[in-house]
Amino acid sequence: MKRLVGCLMKSMLSASLGFCMLGAALAQEAVERRTLEPLQSPAQSAPLQQPAASEDNAATAQPMPKSAEEAEHGEPSGLAEAADDGDSANVIDLSEPRKPLRIGLVAERGTIYLQARIEPFRSYLQETLSRPVEVIAFNTMRSLMAAHIGHQIDYSVYPAGVFAMAYASCGCLTPIVAPVSKEAPDGTYMLLVVRGESGIKSLSDMAGRTMALSSKNGAVPYFMALNELKKAGLNPDRDLSSLVARSDPAEALTLLRDGVVDAALVWSSTRYNQFLFSRRGAVASFVEQDGKGASDGARLDFVSIWHSPAIPAGPHAIHNDLPKQEKADLVTALKEMNKRDPEAYDAIERYHSGGFRSVDLSDYAPLIEIATTK
Structure with missing residues (x-):
């Protein structure tokens, strides 16, 4: 009798242990499924909302459409490649997706033309910086300036005189690089x-x-x-x-x-x-x-x-709130662009073939002085 009771107790203990192990496995699977779920959607922030319309421009900014590859697969190409890696499906990435770098440009010939022309530049920065990059199209330079000053965009490209006026209005922008003409490396x-x-x-x-x-x-x-x-x-x-x-x-x-x-x-x-x-x-x-x-x-x-003193070409400028490391990474990517990816350089710079050089506020000081006093 004791032997029979002992056998029954062992059987019940084994069954309980089995149920516990099965429950733990199911719970772990549920946790993993919830953790992995965000990674199955694009690791890219939602498109930037259209900035508030200025008085002279009711609908001024439009998020640029995604590239054909991103539209088809629903994720940046870098993530698509990672998904094809043999063991990457078993890796749980708990890090937050990086916010997109928002670039504002004036669409002088329309949004569709700007998208086609600027795509090599956007793709180069997205790959080099390992973060999503969005291009926002503006109808006028005035509306672009307002969005940049309000930090609705992080980065833009200006004529030298226009940058001086934008900086004079807020002091919140920093020139980081300017294109160089081989004929006039110091400017005009x-x-x-x-x-x-x-x-x-x-x-x-x-x-x-x-x-x-x-x-x-x-x-x-x-x-x-x-x-x-x-x-x-x-x-x-x-x-x-x-x-x-x-x-x-x-x-x-x-x-x-x-x-x-x-x-x-x-x-x-x-x-x-x-x-x-x-x-x-x-x-x-x-x-x-x-x-x-x-x-x-x-x-x-x-x-x-x-x-006069030399006037550099119009600068690529960032909002001062962009973190220092992100600024440093962006400057490096831009200065290396002409050598690493000439197509990307030509997409953003159509007039100066000498690549980018670092600039700062002192390069535009004579223009800023005038813009500040006007």
Whole structure:
């Protein structure tokens, strides 16, 4: 009898242990299933909501559609590759998915065109930074500036003068890189150009003379140049007999060529007179146009008597709230882009072929000074 009771107790103990083990296994499976469930959906944040519309632009920003690969598979390509790895399905990643880097760009030719053109750039950053990257399309530069200042986007690309105005309005943006022209690695200059036969050799000789500006729109670089002229000793408002504005450099240089004015303030990629006619700039373009119709093939007699500080190309800028390490990683990725992925570089930079170099606020200080006082 005792032997029978002992056998029954052993059987019940074994059954209880089996049920416990089975229950533990089922519980563990349930835990794993709940843990893995988020990993079965895209490890990518939801698209950035459209920023609040500005007064002049009711619907200004649109999240860029995903790439074809992401649309088809529902996840970034990096995650798709990881899922195909033999043992990765057994790995539980408890880390939070990284927030997307939000890049704002003006869609001058429409969102669809911007998406197609910018995709190599977006894909390069997403792969290099190992984080989702979203491109937000804006209809106007004004609405993009408002979104960046409000930190609805992290990163954008500006013309130099526009960046100065954006920074002056909040002090919350930082330039990180700018494209480099192989022809003008330091940037562009504003030149004060005169006729060689005029006898004007320096700014002091401009007293009582006339000057033509090559912009009617009050562009920041021209205000900067006038401010720098004041620092150099020539106050256009006080020292010149007249100051006229024209729509473009060709009109200003036409007045100079015809003797209507004594000087013209124009831009150039060089500050040296020996390259004035051959390097990219207003004078070189005018020579090419004027040469086709100049009587007797007369050579233009232009010389520069003053140049502004170099103005770097428009910067890639981030909001100051972007963490320092993310900023450092982004700068590294951008500076290596032209060598590592020329297609990605060409997608974002269409005019300067020399890659990116680091810049900071001091590079745009003359422009910021003007934008701050305006």
